[in-house]
Amino acid sequence: MRKFLPVPDSSEEPLASILRTLRLEIREPGSYLGSNLSQFNGRVYGGQVFGQAVMAAWATVADAYPQRQIHSITAAFMRPGDQQEPIAFDVEEVNDSRSFSTRRVHASQYGKTILSCRASFQELQPGVEHSSVAPDAPEPEALDSSLEFFANFDHPASKNVHTTSAIDMRHVDGPIWVKPAAKQNGHTLIWFKIREGLPEQADQLLHRAVLAYATDQFMLEPIMRMHGMFWLSPDISVATLDHAIWWHRDVDMSDWILAELDSPSAQGGRGLSVAKFFQHGVHIATMAQEGMTRSRLVK
Numbered sequence: 363m364r365k366f367l368p369v370p371d372s373s374e375e376p377l378a379s380i381l382r383t384l385r386l387e388i389r390e391p392g393s394y395l396g397s398n399l400s401q402f403n404g405r406v407y408g409g410q411v412f413g414q415a416v417m418a419a420w421a422t423v424a425d426a427y428p429q430r431q432i433h434s435i436t437a438a439f440m441r442p443g444d445q446q447e448p449i450a451f452d453v454e455e456v457n458d459s460r461s462f463s464t465r466r467v468h469a470s471q472y473g474k475t476i477l478s479c480r481a482s483f484q485e486l487q488p489g490v491e492h493s494s495v496a497p498d499a500p501e502p503e504a505l506d507s508s509l510e511f512f513a514n515f516d517h518p519a520s521k522n523v524h525t526t527s528a529i530d531m532r533h534v535d536g537p538i539w540v541k542p543a544a545k546q547n548g549h550t551l552i553w554f555k556i557r558e559g560l561p562e563q564a565d566q567l568l569h570r571a572v573l574a575y576a577t578d579q580f581m582l583e584p585i586m587r588m589h590g591m592f593w594l595s596p597d598i599s600v601a602t603l604d605h606a607i608w609w610h611r612d613v614d615m616s617d618w619i620l621a622e623l624d625s626p627s628a629q630g631g632r633g634l635s636v637a638k639f640f641q642h643g644v645h646i647a648t649m650a651q652e653g654m655t656r657s658r659l660v661k
Contacts, residue, residue: 406443409578559616585633
């Protein structure tokens with residue numbers, strides 16, 4: 363019996379560390395153990411747990427239904443995680459029908475759930491097809507890189523992000539790391555991709571898991587932009603409450619993806635963001651995230 367899930371290696375950091383966290387230890391069928399990435403705030407990064415949950419759910423489907431691909435996952439974040447403590451992932455096999463498999467995943471530390479989600483897998487099947495049209499946007503090469511910003515900005519958190527982040531982001535309307543957006547509205551476009559390409563052996567499941575990992579870094583930005591918030595402001599508190607992904611088509615995390623994000627509503631210290639993801643003009647995924655978005659400047 364394997365001791366770990368089959369995830370390819372990389373010699374490049376920080377990608378190598380991310381792949382190690384997705385290579386869950388197999389305790390027994392349906393039960394797995396995951397390590398954590400180092401974070402400046404000492405808490406587990408939500409996207410890491412999300413990506414690990416994708417891998418855990420897949421591990422209970424892959425042998426019996428190797429042609430089934432994950433097409434959706436809906437997760438609720440219950441508690442902040444402690445990065446010094448491994449995370450236990452327990453998977454419930456809810457249903458296996460002729461076309462679909464459904465799994466529930468509970469991630470826990472110290473006997474308490476930090477994330478709970480439902481994942482669905484489907485056989486490759488023909489059917490009707492249509493999709494949204496990609497928005498117009500400048501090419502990512504013409505925009506400033508988040509990695510270059512973090513490398514050059516003199517702040518402890520910035521240095522940590524430059525060392526640990528595997529995602530390069532390019533904001534069409536400029537970033538909101540250290541100051542509010544020039545225009546306050548709930549719409550923004552962000553190009554992103556993995557910093558170093560995934561290994562050639564990486565399968566589609568791994569690309570989709572890395573997409574889940576990456577997007578928790580910026581899904582709440584439309585809400586923040588609407589209300590003049592920025593990431594290094596001492597007056598804000600933000601955290602993911604729940605996150606849903608629908609994968610429509612294959613994803614290549616080694617190439618640029620364009621995220622079109624909008625926030626339809628915010629209230630009571632919570633905000634909702636909805637995003638469409640495009641690659642080479644094709645609509646590949648849709649996401650929704652609700653997060654805590656509090657500001658001491660808002661009474």
